[in-house]
Amino acid sequence: MTQDAPAERAQGTEAAEADTFTVFLCGDVMTGRGIDQILPNPSDPVLYEAAVKDARGYVALAEHMNGPIPRPVGFSYVWGDALEAWSRRAPAVRLVNLETAITTSDEPYFKGINYRMHPANLPCLTAAGIDCCALANNHVLDWGSAGLLDTVAALRSAGVVTAGAGRDLDEAAAPAIVEVRGKGRVLIFSMGSETAGAPRGWGASAERPGIFWLDERSPAEVRRVLDTVRAARREGDVVVASIHWGPNWGYEIPEEQIALAHALVDVAGVDVVHGHSSHHPKAIEVHAGRLILHGCGDFLNDYEGIRGYEAYRDDLTLMYFVTLRAGTGELAGLELVPLQMRRFRLHRAARADALWLRDVLDREGARFGTRVALGEDGGLLLRWG
Template sequence: MPHCNPCITLFLGGDLMCARGIDQILPYPGDPRLHEPYVKCAGDYVQLAERRNGPIPWPVDFAYAWGVALDEFRRRRPDLRLVNLETAVTRRGRPQPKGINYRMNPANLPLLEVAGIDCCALANNHVLDWGETGLIDTLHGLNAHGLSHAGAGLDQEDATAPAILPLPGGRLLLFAFATEDSGVPADWAAAPQRAGVARLADLSRQSLEQIAQHIQTAKQPGDRVVASIHWGGNWGFAIPEEQIDFAHGLIEEAGVDLLHGHSSHHIKAIEVYRQHLILYGCGDLLDDYEGIDGYAAYRGDLGLLYFADLDAHGRLSSLELQPTRQQRLSIQRAEGADRQWLQHTLSRECGRFGCTVRPTSENGFALVWPDSPH
């Protein structure tokens, strides 16, 4: 059915960490051997989750892990669905000497297809966990399944190129980048003759100008632009001033319409700057941390599904947030005290930027910002 106006709806998900325990419960589990200091078998993460919240009927079908997210997709019918895919997708390669190495069996890529994922940001600190061989397999696997991607490639030009996604009345360009403080080492950076990720050396004026040049080269009239950035550490609500300045610069000077930030394992603040959306940290969309103790104050098991409406000029019309809780390695609804925690935390963190959230009739939240149309 054709759209009667140029407004579009984007789904934005945080880190999709579908390796280890998630990979083990899917129809085609990969090699369970791990190279971590303490856990040597990926199935142990499944058992930890079961110990916490009850048995998981594994193997499960590809829809299982998405849980209520599939209901929300059917109800809201977003034009595009974008995630940060934080794993290598390979059976090959060598584990890099970093302590934690994620990989998903390529045979489990229908996990992304069943949710209708359109595009994956790959600029993160796990896509090269199995070396250049693992990255090449990841790129080939996504291509074979018709899944667009940005942020990693066979060389620097390939890694910095945007994913180009058709939209009613135009296109969406997704650029993806990662920073050193998210755990991306310098030798992972793509080079003219080296595969790797689109890595930002820093959040300097020079980095901003480089991104602006990439956007200016690719952008056509009517295009809307998303910058997906993996930045910052895993834990902590604070947002450094340099991130704020860089985000503002991307909007003011580089032509970015929406900034999709991730890396933290929990939700962070949301800002609307000059009518453009900045998600500083989306949290984890799906992971296998359910049975792991520590960092309880951040509630990494609680998350959000982000549905952003943008007008023809890329400005934010509305942002709806569906509260979620990861339970039995599946995305479920956050209810009761969990939902209240999310609302309170969002209101507190977004308050720094003059924003808050209000409950909606669908048991979700809507962002309210100065000069918002609500």
């Protein structure tokens, strides 16, 4: 596939070449709750939260903030300007962390927040051309094992491959495999950490459905993950480790997460560490020529109008277009497209907002030697080395 070259190239890279391809990554995608309610086939809106008992309440909060949202919207509505960005860059692989069960199960796991999208709203994901959903997170079991199995089955029936969850540990730990024509295989592992709120009991076992669970603070868990990834990788594969780790808010990155990311690259042969869970973008690192995203920030959610964390600007989000060298997985370039959520729809961010994100990423990336430059079209370009 082809992609347009960014207006400005990152340091240490050249113009797009025949031996490169682009992978799209982003943070958490939450198509449940308020988002589900504006789609053509909403689920039962009953919630089991302390403050909000009806999912339509989140729609009302968003409308109070930015104005009326039409209902029902078309399946592509929520993606807004992201659709043009995808079309222009034509990534070979589109990977998201899906933090929503796709199910009609009415048996919630009582944990405070339960995300659910009706299976008839699945075209919302296919409208975005998603190739793979990482599922090892703290919401895929919000509606129990039945909800998890429904989610996997629904996605696979739509031609979307999954990683990180399954009927048993073997299935949950197995990578999703995406073949890129003329470039080789992309292996995608998905892991969910206790540090991001995934309970230990959600971990899959030989007899129990669940997620590929880990605790990066445990040397034994880290060894298990490294061995699993290394055993699946073949010469010439490009490997992505998609990890749900760390708290929702704050820019601090624990040393255990840095150590795990480095070990995945150095020991297991991972080419991209795709970190998520934070509701705002965190630092970007390049280690041994491999990209480490410590936290991508949310991509799509129903938080519009919720107060309390305005300083983090969680209304702003990023599209990560990662250009890799086929056969080696070496980072050739990273372009970031800033967006803003308004009326449950992604809009191209204003220049001032793009500059704010640039400054945050510069500040947080300084410890890792990365910088971000503003491109001619308002996009952001990573520089390193």
